[in-house]
Amino acid sequence: MPSDTVSILWFRQDLRLEDNPALCAAVKSGQFYPVYILDDENAGDWAMGAASRVWLNSSLDKLNHSLAGKLSLYRGNAEKILPALAARLGAGAVYWNRCYEPWRIGRDTNIKKTLNDANVVVKSFNGSLLWEPWEVLKKDATPYKVFTPYFRACRAGTLPAKPVPVPKEITALKDDEALSLEDMGLLPKQKKWVAQMHSHWDVGEKAAQHALSDFISNGLDRYKKGRDYPSEKSVSRLSPHLHFGEISPNFVLDKILEQSAGENRDHFYSELAWREFSYYLLYHFPKLPDENFQPKFDGFNWFGSQADLKTWQRGMTGVPIVDAGMRELWQTGYMHNRVRMIVASFLTKNLGVHWREGARWFWDTLVDADLASNSASWQWVAGSGADAAPYFRIFNPVTQSKRFDENADYICTYVPELAKLPTRYIYAPWEAPVEVLESVGLKLGRDYPEPITSLKASREKALSMYKDLAG
Ligand SMILES: Cc1cc2nc3c(=O)[nH]c(=O)nc-3n(C[C@H](O)[C@H](O)[C@H](O)COP(=O)(O)OP(=O)(O)OC[C@H]3O[C@@H](n4cnc5c(N)ncnc54)[C@H](O)[C@@H]3O)c2cc1C
Missing domain, CATH: 3.40.50.620 (HUPs)
Incomplete structure (x- = not known):
C-alpha cells in the first residue's frame, strides 16, 4: 500500500x-x-x-x-x-x-x-521555462512562428514566476539498492579529453550562481555589443548550467532585472527568450530535430561529402575562424555563439552538408547540447527553420573574423600555428605572399591546411542551388 x-x-x-x-x-x-x-x-x-x-x-x-x-x-x-x-x-x-x-x-x-x-x-x-509553451498562442490559438511577436506576447502575458528559495529542512532518504556514480558509466575512456574539458568549467549549482554573479559584475554592462566578440568575456557561459537545470531561467531573470535598466539588460533578456522560443518550437513542432521546418527544403540537394564533414569536425578546413571554433568545441565542450553561426553556415552553405550532420556533431560534443536550442539554431542558420536567417545570407568567414576577432586573438588561441603571421593574413592565410609565409616558417598544406573550398565559388554554387529551390 x-x-x-x-x-x-x-x-x-x-x-x-x-x-x-x-x-x-x-x-x-x-x-x-x-x-x-x-x-x-x-x-x-x-x-x-x-x-x-x-x-x-x-x-x-x-x-x-x-x-x-x-x-x-x-x-x-x-x-x-x-x-x-x-x-x-x-x-x-x-x-x-x-x-x-x-x-x-x-x-x-x-x-x-x-x-x-x-x-x-x-x-x-x-x-x-519562463513561460510554458501552451501559455503563449496567437489570437487564432495557433503557435507563433516568428520570434518578435512571440516575445512581445510573452511579455504582455503573465510575468515569469519569482524564484522559490531552498526549503529550510530537507529530510531525504537513500535507497540502498541504488547505483554508485561510477556504476552509471557516464565517463568515456578518453581521460585526456575529459580532463581538458573539465579544466574550462566549474560544474554544479554553486558554480552556476557564481557564473551569473560574475557575468553581472563583469559582462552585462557591455553585453549587447560584446556578445559578438568571441575573445571577450562579455557572455555569461550559463548555457550548460541552464541546460542541466543547475540554475533556473527564473532565477537568472530575477537577478538580471535587479540591475539597472538599459539596452544590455534588455538584450540579455531577449537572448534568454530565444531559449524559450526554441523550447516553444520544439513543443509545438516536435519533428524539429529531424525534419526541415520549411518543407521546401526537403528537395534541397545537400552535395557535401562525409570527408568534408570529417575535416570540419576536426577543425582542419584551412579557414581559420572555422577551425578555431571547431577546436574550441573539441577542447572545451563549448563554442561562442558568433562562431557557432559561422561554422554552421560554412558547413551547410559552403560545404553543402546537411544541417542534421552538424547538429549531430554538436549534440555529441557540446556540454550545453540541448535538443530545443540546437535543432532550432541549426535550422535557423541553414535557412530551413522558423524565423530563419534567409538562405542567401551566407556568412563570409573571413569578413566575420576581421570584424569580430579584430586582433585574431580568438583564432590564435585555437589555431596557434598561425600566430606568427602578420595579423592581416591570419584570417585568410592563402592570401599571404609566399615570402611572408616562408618568413614565419609556414607552409600551407604542411603546417596548416589549404582551404577545403573556394569561399567565392562555393558561395555562388549555394546561391544558385537556392535559386532553383525557391523558383
Ligand atoms: C548552430 C548553433 C547551435 C546551437 N546549439 C545550442 C545548444 O545545443 N544549446 C544551447 O544552449 N544553445 C545553443 N545555441 C545557442 C547559443 O549559441 C548558446 O546558447 C550560447 O552561445 C551559450 O553561451 P552563453 O551561455 O554564454 O550565452 P549568453 O549570450 O550569455 O546568453 C544567455 C543564455 O541565453 C540563451 N541563449 C543565448 N543565445 C541563444 C540562442 N541563439 N538560442 C537559444 N538560446 C540562446 C542560452 O541559454 C544562454 O545561456 C546554438 C547556436 C547555434 C548558432
Whole structure:
C-alpha cells in the first residue's frame, strides 16, 4: 500500500535545490527519496552525447553532495524503473519538474498513467521555462512562428514566476539498492579529453550562481555589443548550467532585472527568450530535430561529402575562424555563439552538408547540447527553420573574423600555428605572399591546411542551388 508520507522526487533537467518547485512539494509532503534515472532507452537517437555525460557526471556528484549523499541513481527504462521503485519504497507520491523534449513528454505521460493506476499521486511543475509553451498562442490559438511577436506576447502575458528559495529542512532518504556514480558509466575512456574539458568549467549549482554573479559584475554592462566578440568575456557561459537545470531561467531573470535598466539588460533578456522560443518550437513542432521546418527544403540537394564533414569536425578546413571554433568545441565542450553561426553556415552553405550532420556533431560534443536550442539554431542558420536567417545570407568567414576577432586573438588561441603571421593574413592565410609565409616558417598544406573550398565559388554554387529551390 503506498504510504502517505514517503514520496519520490525525480530529478531530471533541474539538478539544483534553489528555485526547484518539485523539491519544495516533496519537502512539504514529508520524507522523500531524491532519485535520478539515466534513461538512454527512451531517449533513443537523442541519448545524451559524450560531452553532456561528462558534465552530468560532475553535476550529479555536486547535487548528491548538496543532498548530504542521499541522491539515488539508476540507469535504464524509467517507465519500468519508476513504478517499480514507488512500489518497493512504498511511495504515495512522485514529484517532478516538466521536460519538453518529445520523447520525454511521451514517456512521462505513460509513467504518470502507470503510477496513477497504482494509486500513486503524480505532481509535475514548471522548473525550466519562463513561460510554458501552451501559455503563449496567437489570437487564432495557433503557435507563433516568428520570434518578435512571440516575445512581445510573452511579455504582455503573465510575468515569469519569482524564484522559490531552498526549503529550510530537507529530510531525504537513500535507497540502498541504488547505483554508485561510477556504476552509471557516464565517463568515456578518453581521460585526456575529459580532463581538458573539465579544466574550462566549474560544474554544479554553486558554480552556476557564481557564473551569473560574475557575468553581472563583469559582462552585462557591455553585453549587447560584446556578445559578438568571441575573445571577450562579455557572455555569461550559463548555457550548460541552464541546460542541466543547475540554475533556473527564473532565477537568472530575477537577478538580471535587479540591475539597472538599459539596452544590455534588455538584450540579455531577449537572448534568454530565444531559449524559450526554441523550447516553444520544439513543443509545438516536435519533428524539429529531424525534419526541415520549411518543407521546401526537403528537395534541397545537400552535395557535401562525409570527408568534408570529417575535416570540419576536426577543425582542419584551412579557414581559420572555422577551425578555431571547431577546436574550441573539441577542447572545451563549448563554442561562442558568433562562431557557432559561422561554422554552421560554412558547413551547410559552403560545404553543402546537411544541417542534421552538424547538429549531430554538436549534440555529441557540446556540454550545453540541448535538443530545443540546437535543432532550432541549426535550422535557423541553414535557412530551413522558423524565423530563419534567409538562405542567401551566407556568412563570409573571413569578413566575420576581421570584424569580430579584430586582433585574431580568438583564432590564435585555437589555431596557434598561425600566430606568427602578420595579423592581416591570419584570417585568410592563402592570401599571404609566399615570402611572408616562408618568413614565419609556414607552409600551407604542411603546417596548416589549404582551404577545403573556394569561399567565392562555393558561395555562388549555394546561391544558385537556392535559386532553383525557391523558383
Ligand atoms: C548552430 C548553433 C547551435 C546551437 N546549439 C545550442 C545548444 O545545443 N544549446 C544551447 O544552449 N544553445 C545553443 N545555441 C545557442 C547559443 O549559441 C548558446 O546558447 C550560447 O552561445 C551559450 O553561451 P552563453 O551561455 O554564454 O550565452 P549568453 O549570450 O550569455 O546568453 C544567455 C543564455 O541565453 C540563451 N541563449 C543565448 N543565445 C541563444 C540562442 N541563439 N538560442 C537559444 N538560446 C540562446 C542560452 O541559454 C544562454 O545561456 C546554438 C547556436 C547555434 C548558432
